[in-house]
Amino acid sequence: MNVAVVLYTSDLRVHDHSPLRAALSSCDQVVPLFVRDRAIEESGFSAPNRRAFLADCLAGLDCALRERGGRLVIRSGDAVGEVVALVRETDADEVHMAAGVSGYAHAREEALRTALEAEGRRLYVHDMVVTAVAPGALRPAASDHFAVFTPYLRRWSELPPRTVTAAPRVIRVPESPRSEPLPERSAVTGVSPGLARGGEREGRRLLGAWLREGVDRYHEVHDDLAGDATSRLSPHLHFGTLSAAEAVHRARAAGGAGAEAFVRQLCWRDFHYQVLAARPESATRDYRTRRDSWRTGPGAREEIEAWKEGRTGYPVVDAAMRQLRHEGWMHNRGRLLAASFLAKTLYVDWRIGARHFLDLLVDGDLANNQMNWQWVAGTGTDTRPGRVLNPVRQGLRYDPEGAYVHRWVPELAGLPAPRVHEPWRLPEAERARYDYPEPLVELADGLARFRQGRGIE
Structure with a gap:
């Protein structure tokens, strides 16, 4: 049997997941893998609230995979090294993952591609599955990205989001790969007391409730601070437990001014992703410098x-x-x-x-x-x-x-x-x-x- 590895990053779901679908269509078995990346954890980006929410998401992903006959493999360490080790263990022919936009994500993809080619294996990087429209899909005539939102919104609105795919019914995973235990939310210290729950099932529940009960008046009340009349879906979109493309499709199907305003916010999200994808350095440097003399002391x-x-x-x-x-x-x-x-x-x-x-x-x-x-x-x-x-x-x-x-x-x-x-x-x-x-x-x-x-x- 031929085997593929699916490397999960910020796309922790089984619904509308193109890397998982592609791996299942080309190989008899897949190994869903999440690496607790040492570089990310040591960078300080892995903050307590996100670690706690991530624990929920990984538990939910493992549950969804087991319902379909599979399981999630957890490893810790260097992402590239752990993927290569798993490929050797399982004799996998290929690795599938979703594209990233940060400088670190780009460097990780290139390092992984080089390491896999040295092993005689292939890396397939699929269009972003955490956006509705891939960052590079829309470009103005004279630039590699849109720098102003309104023209981007016009083009984005004309381009249908990618097709949403259902969750696979069966996922076959080899028995041999070892896995670390799933991280537990309760083991994370320094978590905000009112932190919401994570996981794909919770994200899909929230989206359904939002479209039934909240989106109709969104255009009227989204700025009401006390009313708190927003979707609260942003953590699920960030971790990829909810598909942005599916959210766009379902909101447009619901129709109305509220749904239109909500879709506009999803477009803002895609807009920022395409800016960062084109200018990764803007994570830490001024996109347009104003030569500020910021106060210190x-x-x-x-x-x-x-x-x-x-x-x-x-x-x-x-x-x-x-x-x-x-x-x-x-x-x-x-x-x-x-x-x-x-x-x-x-x-x-x-x-x-x-x-x-x-x-x-x-x-x-x-x-x-x-x-x-x-x-x-x-x-x-x-x-x-x-x-x-x-x-x-x-x-x-x-x-x-x-x-x-x-x-x-x-x-x-x-x-x-x-x-x-x-x-x-x-x-x-x-x-x-x-x-x-x-x-x-x-x-x-x-x-x-x-x-x-x-x-x-």
Whole structure:
């Protein structure tokens, strides 16, 4: 019998999985493999919340494979070395995997291809299965990628997402390959107490519930901080327990303005992937430099820590940062506000904020986290790099009753809107009743400092 290895990375499902399908069609047996990559774990990217969610996802994948007669093989170490060792153990002829977009993913693919060719085996890298449209599928006439979202959206909307395939009915796996035990969520320390559950079954359940009960009004309420009327599917899209292409197909089938707005957000996700695929260095370098003179020094460091702790003195920003710490997730509007406050009001390097988000976000990936941070900081694809989000106005607009602030900043409970968004305006005697800090900086001063640092007249 001929054997193929399917290397799982951020595509932890059996539904709509082109590498698995291709391996099953060309070989009698497959070995589904996940490598706990030492390089990723040592890089600091493997944060506790993502490790805990990953444990759920791997357990779910193993269960789905066993329901079809297979199983998941777990190994730890160097990804290339572990794949080559497994190929030798099973005498596999070929390895299938999904394409990545990061610099590390590209280097891993090339190293794996070289190592397998030296063994007389072949590597098949399939189009991304964590996006609806592959990063390189759409290109403008004069560039290798789209740098502005709107023209990308037009082309993306004209191109149907790839065909969605069903989960295979039978998966035959050789008995010989050894496997390490599945990691357990309970063994991970430092996990956010409100972290959601992972796994393909949970992701598919959430998508079904969202399309039945939540998507209809998404276009009207997606920015409502207190209403929390978003899909919460981003962790499943990040780990690939849910197919982005399937989400697009099913949302379009549901129809309506809400579904259209939701699909637009999925397009934003693909947009960021194609930017990072074309410019992997933008994970750490300005996509469009503004020659910023970011603030450093003791004062800036103290403000950064206050921002991380949710003690900036601006309630809606603090609420967002505390939600992040408790859930390992943050409402998208909250992400924009928190990022704008750090990068523009405090005028602190966006990379510091992006790193903190990656330390906590269960859905944190390089494409969406880094490119969104650059968009907000004005060093990315935003066509208005000088825009600054006012946290008071944003709080009044997207949390008009103050319910989001009351939920995450309990020391301000009982203080009604609109005063809850500007507690420093309370009379001194009343302000003393609340254990809440004064603003780190006046908004007008922060704006002036940002404009001066960036050279905006």
